[in-house]
Amino acid sequence: KQEVTQIPAALSVPEGENLVLNCSFTDSAIYNLQWFRQDPGKGLTSLLLIQSSQREQTSGRLNASLDKSSGRSTLYIAASQPGDSATYLCAVRPGEDRLAFGKGNQVVVIP
């Protein structure tokens, strides 16, 4: 069974610092990996999708890398802002039918 781990569970950073969020997974046989953002009481917003053949994806201040062989992905958020405060979820797609989620990194950006 695919296990997805996100460490640390919670972190705080001062505004302007770069954020680095880590995701690890136990089985390298994945179709893709997706990063989501979730605000309190809200749904999941897709941030980046990395296909298994790709090494990274970028969107604005966000950059996600994927090292499938070592079972790791990292989400970088440059020059963090208070509006980046949220929970970030990593999910891998091990099969056609499902996503396996980590429990998330709860981020607070301090003004």
Place this chain on the structure above:
Amino acid sequence: NAGVTQTPKFQVLKTGQSMTLQCAQDMNHEYMSWYRQDPGMGLRLIHYSVGAGITDQGEVPNGYNVSRSTTEDFPLRLLSAAPSQTSVYFCASRSTTTEAFFGQGTRLTVV
């Protein structure tokens, strides 16, 4: 383009009552799925569908039924609600090539 729409947003049920959570998508996606999100447990797959007329069980299917009579709709039925089914429920959809899109969630309380 509404994306994935879930209704209702909030619901309180008494133990033993039944209800249907609605999910509709307007992106012509083949794949649809239901997840529940519980504190400390992350998101877990309940049921999924790979196309109209085809459904299968996920990780935590007991107490829930689904059907997929059209591409657009994927309702989740609680047969006899129990307090253990108190949770936030998310519906998701995707095509074979796209990222997964999530609805805004249904917050269910069973008393």
